[in-house]
Amino acid sequence: MSGAGGRRLVLHVDLNNTVVAADAVSGQGPRAALNTFLTTVTWGRTGTAGEWQWASDRPSLSAPCPGARSYYSRHGRDPFFTEAGPGRCFEGLHARHLQLLxxxxxPDDVFSVRGEDGKSYHLLLPAFFRLLDALHRERRLFSVIFRSFGTDLPRALRAAGCALAGQHPRFPALRDVALPVDLTPGQIRCSKREVVLTKGAERLATREDGRKLYDYFSSFEGIGGFQDHFDWWARNKFSSQGGKPLWIDPHDPSIHHIFIDDNIRLDDADTIVHPQVFSERGSSTPRRAPTSELYDVCLVQTNLLEAIADEDYFLRCVRRCEENYDRYLACAEKDTPTQQWDGQ
Incomplete structure (x- = not known):
């Protein structure tokens, strides 16, 4: 087996509230996007009189105590969260991270975005470019595939391409990263029968062979993007079953697929990626895997606050996944059922 240092990385990266603190589809700027993210990582309970009671004054990806619910699961995503109502207690936190952004x-036509307050903010987080730079310096083999439900892929791909041409003022050394950037996004569409990928004249489907898309993404070169199927996710009640598909083969130790998305959650009824694992060597029919099996192994739940504040954030996430993936593969090699793996 090749170790993590020699293994090729295929990074599937969400845009909104993962590497982009804005949402072109809903028209949200950084202020609103940061507010909506905070609703997903702040926790409380409904009191006996129906009032909202906070369980913790600190944001966290998981519930701080049994019985706590995220604000968004009770009240929905609120673009004005810290400006009115119970979310005001997080106003200072919101302001600090908005300033960091x-x-x-x-202003830069490519790398910055205009906020609701008229100020300019980073379009793609510096932590994303830092990840590319660090992997390049370590001479790692890797590719990046943006995976978004929205229509913001062309702008993100253009920014990535310009950065790799050495045009980003903070990361001029990225000109040395020899990664081609495909500016034309593809599409992924799902149904009960199959998953279909289209890109220009290319068309691949899983109906005859479930490995086709795994092989496609495993051999993907450079940086590209695909629009995933939001309506299918909504039809499946925003559960993993309707989420963005990801294929994992623990019998192929030369490739490590990692999906980074702020909407990845340990609750399979409320998460955004549909992980599918080829349990048997050479199999063309993967099994559906629970998020818990691959959390911090192939699935990263983005903490947007940390990604804004720490340029090494995504690099640390990848490192953690690589360490856990080595152990995950060791379980597969010993013929230990990988569904028993617990990387927590």
Missing amino acids: EWPGQ
Whole structure:
């Protein structure tokens, strides 16, 4: 087996509230996007009189205590969360991270986005570019596939391409990263019968062979993007069953697929990626895997606050997944059922 240092990485990366603190589809700027993220990582309970009671004054990806619910699961995503109602207690936290997001100097048509307050903010987080730079310096083999439900892929791909041409003022050394950038997004559409990928004249489907898309993504070169199937996710009540598909083969130790998305959650009834694992060597029919099996192994739940505040955040996430993946593969090699793996 090749170790993590020699294994090729295929990074599937969400955009909104993962590497982009804005949402072009809903028209949310950084202020609103950061507010909506905070509703998903703040926790409380409904009191006996129907009032909302906070269980913790600190945001966290998971519930701080039994019985706590995220604000969004009870009240929905609120773009004004810290400006009215019970979310005001997180106003200072929101303001600090919004300030960290500010673009230094004059606005940039490619790398910055105009906020609701008229200020300019980073379009793609510096932590994303830092990840590319670090992997390149370590001479790692890797590719990046943006996976978004929205229509914001062309702008993100353009920013990535310009950065790799050495045009980003903070990361000029990215010109040395020899990764091609495909500016034309593809599409992934799901149904009960199959998953279909289209990109230009290319069309691949899983109906005859469930490995086709795994092989496609495993051999993907450079940086590209695909629009996933939001309506299918909604039809499946926003559960993993209707989520963005991801294929994992623990019998192929040369490739490590990692999906990074703020909507990945340990609750399979409320998560955004549909992980499918080829349990048997050479099998063309994967099994549906629970999020818990692959959490911090092939699935990363983005903490947007940390991604804004720490440029090494995504690099640390990848490192953690690589350490856990080695152990995950060791279980598979010993013929231990991988569904018994617990990386928590």
